Amino acid sequence: MSADFALTDTFAAQLFGSLSVPTVMSTTTEALTLAYGAQPAKSYFEGCSNGGREALMAVQRSPNLFDGVIARAPAYNWVGFMGAFNRNARALAAPGGTFTAAKIALLSKHVRDTCDGLDGIVDGVVSNQAACTPALVNVAALRCVGGTDSGDSCLSDAQLDVVTSWTTEATFTGSATFRNAGWNLTGNEDNPGAWRAWITGDGNLAGAQQFLFQDTTVKNYLVRDRSTNSLTYTPWDQNQNALYAMAALNDATNTDIRPFLNSGGKLILWHGGSDSALSVKSTAEYYANLRNSIGAAATEASTRFYVAPGVNHCSGGPGADSSDLLAALDQWVTRSAAPSTLLAEKRDAEGTVVFARPLCQYPEYPRYTGPINDAAGPKSAASYICTS
Ligand SMILES: [Ca+2]
Known part of the structure; x- marks a missing residue:
């Protein structure tokens, strides 16, 4: 995680800040178009941590680049x-x-x-x-x-x-x-x-x-x-x-994302509840500011925010850290099927599901309502409801 490039290479600092995704996307789209004879029907971006920051950068500074964006545990500030x-x-x-x-x-x-x-x-x-x-x-x-x-x-x-x-x-x-x-x-x-x-x-x-x-x-x-x-x-x-210069390069704190939403974009935010790198409270804060900025109706129509309790930075931890957010985003963009509660699973090293939980929309959390003294009960997502 050295940032030595920021001291010596202005263009590298700009690439790291916000330009890498549109730069790579330009080449990618060109290559795909050459290979398939047509532009991609839909384009999505998913990233976590600094990738989550890149996701929000794309939403804020390149609003026409993607049809849908997933920003997980974003290092946006x-x-x-x-x-x-x-x-x-x-x-x-x-x-x-x-x-x-x-x-x-x-x-x-x-x-x-x-x-x-x-x-x-x-x-x-x-x-x-x-x-x-x-x-x-x-x-x-x-x-x-x-x-x-x-x-x-x-x-x-x-x-x-x-x-x-x-x-x-x-x-x-x-x-x-x-x-x-x-x-x-x-x-x-x-x-x-x-x-x-x-x-x-x-x-x-x-x-x-x-x-x-x-x-x-x-x-x-x-x-x-x-x-x-x-x-x-x-x-x-x-x-x-120095702070202003760094913010101009790296901070994706802008909450007026109407250009992205007005072009049909959908945004899914996700954060692990036990993240010791970046606080889930910071993403909750961005989401609250977003709502204040664009209004509750636009927020509800085009954005979602999920919290996965007990999950570390991007993955790991005792909680259920695996969810198919991309499928949910694709259904939303292509079939207008807006996501509500999703599924979160904990898998072992072989990929076998150990237990499941509902993935709730913040500020809701999964509350256990299943059977008492039943070893299988806590492992099933059906044993929980999302509530706040
Ligand atoms: Ca508990």
Whole structure:
């Protein structure tokens, strides 16, 4: 995830920002037309993470390029998200802030003990995230006596500061879009693809994905000096011109997507509920802003937003991470069959379905209504209803 190109190659930075998809699409369409003697009947784009950002870029800046777009866990707000990554990294680097795997397990279990059953079934996934409020979770109950680290059964004040950085919004001067919504406590922070991979680096902060992303952003976009120490780069909004330049290149925060919708485009957003890279709350925020911008009727007519509880960044985690969004999009575009609740499955390495859930439209979540003391009940999507 080096962004070294952004320092030395202006065109590469533009390609990364927003031009790669229309550039490749131009060549692709030409090749297909030559091969088949006609242009493609329909064109769709699907991407996750930075690919999700590219998806929203296409919707916002190349509105006639695709008939339908799927944006999953989109990294749509480079300025705000990287600023939050930087704040998280600095909290972890503060004296006493280090989170061991045992501390992460302590925090996760505390959240699960409090919130797992709020969705009707204790299955290791907090599906009713809205009910799992900070007041209910009460992380302060884990505080070490006196606030000083005294082992794996409690959190020091510096570690509680990390949790605060994680769960609270981050706002920066210069634009209303320069912000990050903060992350939920999901009870799945201890999953291998969650905090250790993205936040703590499992004892090596410089190896954590969030650290690496913010570090290369500070070095190549903001300070434009690779010898800079990103952990001392604060405040994040000290160089307004650099933030504006980066936002112009990389941020897909525009909510007026009427040009895309007016050309018949359909948009499906998707986010994993336990994503430790990019917060599902940020995508929810974009969707709320979208609704405010284009109105409830247009939002309902041409966009959908699904949340998959217990799913990590793009895939993985204890939740059901596999859904055929492309088929749903194609039915919508070609047959005007607008999607409602979809199916989410968890498959093993051989592709066998282990369990299924309904994939609900946010803010709904799958609530267990199936049989009690029946091993097969929780595995069936029919045992759940989407509710909020
Ligand atoms: Ca549950």
